[in-house]
Amino acid sequence: MGYTVMIVDDSDTIRTMLVRTLGMTKLPFDDILTACNGVEALEQLREHWIDLVFTDLHMPMMGGIELLEKMQQEPSLNEIPVVIVSTEGSSTRIDELKVKGIKGYVRKPFTPEGIRDVILDILGGWEK
Numbered sequence: 001m002g003y004t005v006m007i008v009d010d011s012d013t014i015r016t017m018l019v020r021t022l023g024m025t026k027l028p029f030d031d032i033l034t035a036c037n038g039v040e041a042l043e044q045l046r047e048h049w050i051d052l053v054f055t056d057l058h059m060p061m062m063g064g065i066e067l068l069e070k071m072q073q074e075p076s077l078n079e080i081p082v083v084i085v086s087t088e089g090s091s092t093r094i095d096e097l098k099v100k101g102i103k104g105y106v107r108k109p110f111t112p113e114g115i116r117d118v119i120l121d122i123l124g125g126w127e128k
Helices: 012-024 038-047 064-073 091-100 112-123
Strands: 003-008 029-035 052-055 082-086 104-107
Touching (some): 038 052, 104 112
Parallel strands (some): 003 029
């Protein structure tokens, strides 16, 4: 039994690359959902069980930080781990994001090993 992951990014190319990269991790996923911004992601999060969210920081309508803040306000969503996928990568910025509540950070460009390691670190192995 696998996990359901959501990818939130305004770039169709990045969403496609992340879906392919998740497949290359060799981890079992039940489903991979995608959204092009935080508004669309919130709608799907309210309708589907999601175990982990990968989101970009900067998107139209609602970016990754605002998505995280909205999720934290909803009891049914506030326990879902959020991983930022971004080109921003200073240690200061990552520390600021961790204070806000992110569980992981992946710098673009990403690798299957990097994505796999973040997933295993956050979800504590693969026993579900």
